[in-house]
Amino acid sequence: MxxxxxxxxxxxxxxxxxxxxxxxxxxxxxxxxxxxxxxxxxxxxATDQYGVPPVYLAKEAEARLRLKTDLYIGTTAPPTYAPHKEQVMPLAGFEKDLHPKKVSRICLPEDLGYFPSPPFQLCAISTSISTMHTLILGWIPSFTVIAIIILLGKHRSNIHARASQISDFKKRIPSSELAGGHIEKFRERRDNQSNGSDEQYTLELKAIKRLYHQLHSLEEFPEVLPQAKRLLLSLLKETSRNALGLPEHESILAIRSFSRKRLKEFQRKRDYNIGQKWEQYNLRRKAGGPRELFGNREEAIWWLKQIAPVKYVDGAWLGHIGKVTTPFGLRKTIKDAWQVLSEELGDGDLEKNHVYLYHKLLETISPGFPTAEVLDFIHPRHQLDNLGVWKSAIAQMLISLFPHEFLPEILGFNLHFEAISMETLKAGKELKEVQIDPYYFILHISIDNADSGHTAIASEIVCEYMDYTRRIQGEDAAQKVWKRVQAGYLLSQGLPGVAVCPNLTQQAKISNEYSAPVELEVMRIFNAKAQVGHKIHCGSRVKIGSRSLEEWLDPAAMESKQWQRDLVCALSRSKYWICKGDSSKSRFIRELAWNGRMFGCFTQDECDVLRRWIDDFPNTLLALEDSRTKSGSISEGAVPEDILSEYPVFQSSFSLKFFDTALQSPVSPLLFDSLPDLDIVGRPTSEAFLPLWFSHPCLLQAFVSVPFRTSNKLASTIVRILRAQGGFDIEQDCVAGMDEVRRPDSFGLSGIGMKLLAREGLSELSSFKEVLQAWPSEFAVHMLHISTRPLGYKGLLIGMTTAFAKMHVVFASSPVLAADDQLNLQGIAQRELEGLEFCWRDMMHDDKEHIECCKGYLIAKKEIQKCFPCAKTGEKSVVGHTG
Ligand SMILES: [Fe+2]
Ligand SMILES: [Fe+2]
Incomplete structure (x- = not known):
């Protein structure tokens, strides 16, 4: 506490x-x-190293203070020294506090028309007073001032004219102001745009940041798993729903029935479109057009920091893939996906590790910028407050978290994420222009290429997976699985994690022109009502967002699709009217029912549309609500529980005592070069050996689940060990890309295991769970348990892996194996031991870790030796006896 x-x-x-x-x-x-x-x-x-004070005002309080300040300055100063709009901003150092919209309303007589007509204004004030209760009492003097100004000002009722004036004013803000270091302005404008949803925005942001931190140390926060799963489902729902509004040529939903040909054609068109856009961009730039991601170096630094939450989890969407508990039939799909992960992690070369590269980039432009896994990274002082970016980052982490349950979605996510984006292309060019190293982005243009790179692999994986599903489950099942692949694709597409620089916000808003079908239907309904019922709302005190109901329902304004969209958006953001995701709790829906004020306004069908519209809304906060029951236990059935076939499983019943009791006496430090040999010869017994064979590759797998935790030499070494165990080719200077996907017979330890099963006449066993059902092994199950905790049991896990690597050395000469498998296993063992030697040297810097490492080695050694009971007697053992 x-x-x-x-x-x-x-x-x-x-x-x-x-x-x-x-x-x-x-x-x-x-x-x-x-x-x-x-x-x-x-x-x-009293500010921190970034010049930000440690004390933050509540947004509401800040807004009240600003409004009062604006009103004070605005009502007293303008007649004397603010004759032009352009001169409003540099007022006496108040730039940071004065919002241009508010200042313009009050300072400039010709802009008083921005305010609604006097009757409306009085109505609005009385509405505010009645609905905001005591809060508003403190504002009464301010509203009085406004009312006086309105009465003196010019009356304008045309809403479009007002909107264009605001827009004009924004356009006339000198670009030097925007590009010259007023990033803070962007936050103010965004805050003002979000109006009443500020609180929601802040709560969501904070909740997602917390989860981001927790997922970087999942073993310390296993209780978040139910929330994580709910949020994943909620985000999938949100992005799938939004995608329904995309034009067909831009949407993967256009492939209604999967075929390899259709997918290739879709990707070809997508790549062609990107090429076209890139060409147009270059033409714009050649014609003297400005940079499109940021204005100058300062903005570029801001931009790079804003997207850090996403870039710091580069590769995370595949982070938990490839567990030993994955059904054997999926080995090819999983291995190909792991090839992408491996390349994201630099194939075990730290200098090529993507998150490491990004952190190095940030170090050059913002020394001391925190790393992803530390709590400081989510602190508000870093002003990383772009909810879209955080949602994109958390989606990458969440989608990987349940690899057995959400495999189709993971592969779909990978399919979109690996495609080259305009943002990456532009960044590669524009960063160089502001003297910032663009290599991280240039790398992603090349390594993700569609011929031999990640885009090609991603496509091949989906095709292979769809073929597998067809083979095993039939065509109908395959098409259902395809829908889930599409959902994963749309999750990546729908949460692009883009930060928009201050001087580009207007441009970015205009491009948001698509609505989901249900939203279009709601827009149509409101428009129809507006055409006949506008004046009926004259006396209404109802306000939605920044406008009154009467103002929203202006028939002329409602002709505009954007206006309709804004109304629907404002209504959806109003917590007073709408409870996102639950129409039954929404006041708006209650008012449509009998005894409600709007009963009869909408037909039953229209009411159903409105209900569906509300129910379809994702509710991040609802998803993230604490899932503990009153008794304190995690709600049952919400997350995986069977460690033999599911992931991730964190059982509180697991105890390390199992391993502690394996050793009789205290352990003294051992050196890697002089570790006691395994006392094994001959053939192992299958009932003891095979469970260990299929489980022991789990030991290091979780070390690479979180990208930022791989940005060090130890984890990079572990990546190389895992590559050896997984049957990946020896690391070269260049990436293998599609070459690895095409390489035959390359399944490493798991491939050898399958052959051992075949020699036993047990090829029908299709998963690790079935192997354990045939030959139960408590030791194997406990290895699975500790393997999910690489932070807590680092030494133990590395020590145990070392014993198994030494077992590989001995077993590689066993007659049980065919000659090519003997060679294969020798090669794996050699690569493992090379890496493990480095790990042991690293462990020796910490006495406790070193002892844990030694313990792990001795515990696993003892268990391995049990598999070779005939070692000294030369009696016949079981594995391979049928071969
Ligand atoms: Fe990457
Ligand atoms: Fe990639």
Whole structure:
């Protein structure tokens, strides 16, 4: 618990953003870098290294303060020194606090028309008073001032004219102001655009940031799994729903029935379109057009930092793939997908590791910028507050988390994510123009290529997986699976994780012109009502977002699709009217029913559309609600529980005592070069050996599940060991790409295991679970349990892996294996031991880890030796006896 007295003040400040009911959150809140009290002692210099004060005002309070300040300055100053709009901004250092829209309304007489007509304004004020209760009382003087100004001002009722004036004003903001370091302005504008949804935005942002941190240390926060799964489902629903509004030529949904040919054709068109857009971009630039991602170096730095949450999880969508519990029939699909992951992780070469590269890039432009796995990374002081970017990042982590359950979605996600994007192409060019190393982006243009790179592999994996599904489950099942591949694709497409620089926000907004069918239907319904019922709402005090109902339902304005879209969007954001994801809790729907104020306005069919529209909304906060029951246990059935066939499983019943009891005496430190040999010869017994054979590759798998945790030499070495075990070719200077996909007979330990099963006459066993059902092994199950905890049992896991590598050395000369498998296993063992030697040297820097490593070695050695009971007697053993 975070309950130290020193932290109490900060906890109160932060309380406005607190998400209730989560013990995990309390655990996280315990970490504070500096208390507000300590910061205050530093006086005016009480800012952190980024110049940001440690104390944050609540957005509501800040907005109130700003409004009052605006009104004060605006009502007293303009007649004397603000004759032109352009001169409003540099007022006496108030630039940061004055919102241009508000200033323009008040300072410039010709702009007073921005305000609604007097009757409406009075109505709006009275509405506000009645609905906002005591909160509004503090504003009464301000509203009085507004009312006086309105009465003096020019009356304009045309809504379009007002909108264009605002737009004109924004366009006339000098670009030097935008490009010259006023990034903060962007945040203000976004905050103002979001109006009443600020609180929702902040809560969502904070909740997703927390989950992002927790998923970087999943073994410490296994209780988040139910939330993670709900959020994944919610995001899949959100992006699938939104994709229904995409034009068919841009949507993978156009492939209604999967075939390899249709997928290739779709990708060809997609690549062609990107090529066209890239050509047009270059023509614009050649004709003197400006940069399109950022204006200058400062904005580029801001942009690179904003997208860091996404770039720091590069490869994460495949991070948990390839578990030993995956059905054997999927080995080819999984191995090909792992090839992509391996290349994202630099094939075990730290310098080529993608998240490492990105961090190095940030280090050059923002020294000391935190890494992804530390709690500091999610601290508000870094101003990484782009919800879209965080959602994109969390989606990448979530989609990988349940690799057995969501495999089609993972492969679909991979299919989209590996495609080259315009943003990557532009970044490769524009970063260079502002003297920032663009290599991270240039690398992604080349390594993701559609001939031999990740795009090609991603496509091949989907085709291979669809063929497998057809073979095993039939055509109908395959087409159902295809829908799920599409959903994964749309998850990546729908959450692009793009940050838009301040001077490009208008341009970005205009491009958002698609709506889902249900939304289009709602827009049509509202438009129809507006055409006949506009004036009926004259007396209404109802306000949606920034406008009154009467204003929204202006028949002329409602002719515009964008206006309709804005109305629907504003309504959906109104927590007063809409409970996203639950129409039964929505006041708007209740008002349509009997005794409601709108009963009879909408037909039954229209009501059904409105209900569906609301029910289809994702509700991130609902998904992230704490899932613990009152008894404190995690809700049953929400997450995987069978460690033999599911993932991830964190059972509290698991105990390390099982391994502790394996050793009789305390362990003294051992050196890698002088580890005691395994006392094994001859043939092992299959009932003891095969469960260990199929389970032991799990030991290091979780070390590479989270990309940022691979950005060090130890993890890179583990990537190389895993590559050897998985049957991947020896690392070369260049990536293997599609060459690895085409390489025959390359399944490493698992391939050898399959041959051992065949020699036993047990080829029909199709999964690790079935192997264990044939030959139960408590030791194998416990290895699975500790393998999910690479942070807690690092030493133990590396030590055990070493014993198995030494077992490979001995077993490689066993007559049980065919000659080519003997060679194959020798090669694997050699690569394993090369890597493990480095790991042991690394472990020796920490005495405790070193001892754990030695323990792991001795425990596994003892268990392996049990598989070779005839070693000293020369008696016949079982494995291979039928061969
Ligand atoms: Fe990458
Ligand atoms: Fe890639």
């Amino acid at each position: 975070a309950g130290t007295n020193d932290n109490d003040e900060e906890k109160q400040i932060d309380a406005q953003q607190h998400i209730p009911n989560s013990p995990v959150i309390e655990k996280l809140d315990a970490v504070h870098k500096e208390t507000a009290h300590e910061a205050a002692e530093r006086g005016p210099a």
